Amino acid sequence: MISIASLSISQVLVISATSFAVYYVANAIYCIFFHKLSTYPGPFFAKFSGLPSFYHTYRGNRHVWLWQCHEIYGDVVRSSYDTLMFSDPNTYREIYGSHANVEKAWQFGIWPKDATAVSTFACTNKTVHKRRRRNLEYAFCDRAVRSAELFVAQHTDRWGPLLAEGAGDGWSEPRNMTEWANSFVFDILCDLCFGWTYETKKPGPNKLRTVPDDVAQYMKFTYTIFYSPVIRIWLFLKPRGLDNLLIQLAPPSVRLFMDFVVDNLHERLAQAKLEEKNGIQSDRGDMLSYLINAKDADTGTPAYDFIDLNEEANMLTAAGADTTSAVIAALFFYLVHNANVLQTLVSEIRTTFSSVDDIKTGKQLQSCVYLHACIDETLRMNPHGGSESRRQVLPGGLRINDTIIPADTIIGGDVYAIHHNPDIFPSPFVFRPERWIASPNVSTASVKACEGAVFAFSYGARACPGKSLARMELAITMARLVYKYDFRGVPGGTEGMGGSDMMWGRRQRTQFQVWDYMVAHRDGPMVQFRGRVW
Numbered sequence: 057m058i059s060i061a062s063l064s065i066s067q068v069l070v071i072s073a074t075s076f077a078v079y080y081v082a083n084a085i086y087c088i089f090f091h092k093l094s095t096y097p098g099p100f101f102a103k104f105s106g107l108p109s110f111y112h113t114y115r116g117n118r119h120v121w122l123w124q125c126h127e128i129y130g131d132v133v134r135s136s137y138d139t140l141m142f143s144d145p146n147t148y149r150e151i152y153g154s155h156a157n158v159e160k161a162w163q164f165g166i167w168p169k170d171a172t173a174v175s176t177f178a179c180t181n182k183t184v185h186k187r188r189r190r191n192l193e194y195a196f197c198d199r200a201v202r203s204a205e206l207f208v209a210q211h212t213d214r215w216g217p218l219l220a221e222g223a224g225d226g227w228s229e230p231r232n233m234t235e236w237a238n239s240f241v242f243d244i245l246c247d248l249c250f251g252w253t254y255e256t257k258k259p260g261p262n263k264l265r266t267v268p269d270d271v272a273q274y275m276k277f278t279y280t281i282f283y284s285p286v287i288r289i290w291l292f293l294k295p296r297g298l299d300n301l302l303i304q305l306a307p308p309s310v311r312l313f314m315d316f317v318v319d320n321l322h323e324r325l326a327q328a329k330l331e332e333k334n335g336i337q338s339d340r341g342d343m344l345s346y347l348i349n350a351k352d353a354d355t356g357t358p359a360y361d362f363i364d365l366n367e368e369a370n371m372l373t374a375a376g377a378d379t380t381s382a383v384i385a386a387l388f389f390y391l392v393h394n395a396n397v398l399q400t401l402v403s404e405i406r407t408t409f410s411s412v413d414d415i416k417t418g419k420q421l422q423s424c425v426y427l428h429a430c431i432d433e434t435l436r437m438n439p440h441g442g443s444e445s446r447r448q449v450l451p452g453g454l455r456i457n458d459t460i461i462p463a464d465t466i467i468g469g470d471v472y473a474i475h476h477n478p479d480i481f482p483s484p485f486v487f488r489p490e491r492w493i494a495s496p497n498v499s500t501a502s503v504k505a506c507e508g509a510v511f512a513f514s515y516g517a518r519a520c521p522g523k524s525l526a527r528m529e530l531a532i533t534m535a536r537l538v539y540k541y542d543f544r545g546v547p548g549g550t551e552g553m554g555g556s557d558m559m560w561g562r563r564q565r566t567q568f569q570v571w572d573y574m575v576a577h578r579d580g581p582m583v584q585f586r587g588r589v590w
C-alpha cells in the first residue's frame with residue numbers, strides 16, 4: 057500500500073491536479089445533463105460554470121451579454137449553472153412582487169462595509185427588511201421630498217453659472233457631464249442626508265471631489281467579486297479581518313468621507329440627546345434626522361444602533377448619488393445628439409414657465425409631458441447598472457407560468473433586455489420620447505405597454521424608495537437648466553457613443569454606453585453652455 061508520506065511533492069501535485077480535473081469534469085457532466093436546471097437553454101460554458109458570467113461582469117458588459125443571450129436563447133436563459141434569467145415583463149413582476157417566494161440572494165452580504173451591520177439595501181431577511189424599510193420610508197415621504205425640492209433648486213441655481221462660466225458671448229469650455237453631474241448630485245445628497253454641502257461642484261481644490269469616482273471604483277471591485285467564484289470565501293473572511301483590511305486599503309478620499317459620516321453621526325446623536333433632554337423638537341428635516349429619531353415599533357427604543365446608522369448613511373449616499381447623476385449624464389447625451397428632441401423640450405419649458413422661480417413641483421411642471429417623457433426614455437435606455445438584482449428561490453419553489461422553479465435557484469429579471477424588447481419598444485436603441493405620449497401616431501395601448509415594461513426603479517417591496525425624490529431632482533434640475541441656458545454637444549464629440557468596433561449590442565451610436573458595475577461607469581458627453589439667448 058502507498059502511504060502519502062512516501063510520495064514526492066510532484067506526485068502529490070499531479071494526484072491533486074488529476075483529482076480536481078476528474079471532479080470538475082464529473083461536476084460539469086452532472087450540471088449539463090442531470091442538474092435541476094439542465095433543461096433550460098443558455099451558453100454552453102454557463103451550463104456548468106459561473107466563469108462566463110464573471111468574465112462579462114469583470115469587463116463591465118454583463119448587461120449586454122445577457123441581452124445577447126436573450127436574443128439567442130429566448131425569454132428564459134440559464135446564465136450560470138445555478139441561475140436563470142428572465143426577460144418577460146410579466147415574469148419580472150412575479151419575481152419581484154411582494155408575495156413572491158424569494159428573498160434577495162445571499163451574495164448581497166458582500167455590500168455592508170461592516171459584516172455585523174444591517175443595511176436596508178443589502179439585508180436578505182424579509183422580516184428584518186420590512187422593519188428597516190418602514191423606518192426608511194419616512195425619509196422619502198411626500199413632506200420630505202417637498203422639503204428637499206428647495207435644496208435641489210438652490211444647488212441647480214449655483215450649478216448653472218458654473219457650467220456656463222467663461223462663456224461670454226460664445227460657448228463655455230467643454231464640460232464632461234459625467235464628472236460635473238457626479239459632483240452636483242453628490243453635493244445635493246450630502247445636503248439632503250447630513251444637512252451639509254461640500255460644494256464639490258465648485259472648481260478649485262476640494263478634498264472630497266474624487267469621492268463619487270472612488271466610490272464607483274470600490275463598487276466595481278466589489279461587484280466583480282459578487283459574481284466571482286471566490287464570493288463564498290470572501291463572505292467567510294469578511295468578519296474575520298477582511299473588512300478592516302479593506303478599510304485600510306480604501307483611497308484617502310473615501311476614508312475622509314467615511315470619517316466625515318462618522319463624525320457627523322456622533323455630533324447629530326449628541327445633539328438629538330440634548331434636544332430630547334430639553335424637550336426641543338429639531339427643525340432639521342434631513343434624511344439622517346428621520347433615521348436617528350426612528351423607534352422600533354415593538355420596543356419603542358431607537359431603531360438603529362451606531363453601526364447600522366453608519367451603514368444606512370453610507371448606503372443612502374451611494375444609492376442616491378451615482379444613480380441620479382448617471383441619468384443626468386445620459387439625458388444630456390441624448391439631448392445634445394438629438395436636435396429635434398432638444399428643440400421640443402426647450403420650447404415646452406420656455407413656453408410653460410415665465411420665470412425660473414415658477415419652476416417647482418405642481419401642475420405646471422406636471423404639464424411638461426415632454427420633459428417627463430425624456431426622463432422616462434433615458435431611464436429605459438440606461439437603466440440603473442443594467443443587470444438583474446438577484447433573488448434566491450425559497451423552499452417550496454416559485455411558480456412562473458406553468459413551471460415551478462426549484463428552491464435555491466438564483467433568478468433575476470433582466471431589466472436591460474426588457475427595456476430593449478422591440479415588440480414593446482420599436483427601434484429600442486433609438487431615443488424617442490414620443491413613445492411615452494399618446495398622440496395620433498402613438499396609441500394609448502402602446503404607451504400603456506411601455507409603462508408596464510419599465511423597471512428602472514425595480515418593483516415590489518425592494519423597489520427604490522428614492523423614486524419620487526430622484527424624479528423630482530431630475531425634473532427640477534433639467535427644467536431650470538433648460539429654461540436659463542442654451543447648450544450643445546462639442547462639435548464632433550463622440551464620448552459615450554457606441555461604435556462598430558464594439559461588441560454586438562454596443563454598436564449603436566445613438567445609445568449612451570455604460571459599463572455595468574452595479575453603478576454605471578461612463579464617460580461624457582462633452583457639453584458646452586451659455587446663458588439663454590432671449
Ligand code: HEM
Nearest residue numbers: 176177375376379380440445512513514518520521522526
Ligand atoms: C434615477 C435614480 C435612481 C434609480 C434609477 C434607482 C434605482 C434603484 C433600484 C433599481 C433599486 C433596487 C435595487 C435592488 O433590488 O437590488 C433601488 C434601491 C434603492 N434605492 Fe434607488 N434609485 C435611484 C435613486 C435613489 C435615491 C435618490 C435614493 C436615496 C437617496 C435611493 C435609495 C435607494 C435605496 C435605499 C434602495 C434599497 C431599497 C431596499 O432594498 O429596500 N435611490 N434603487
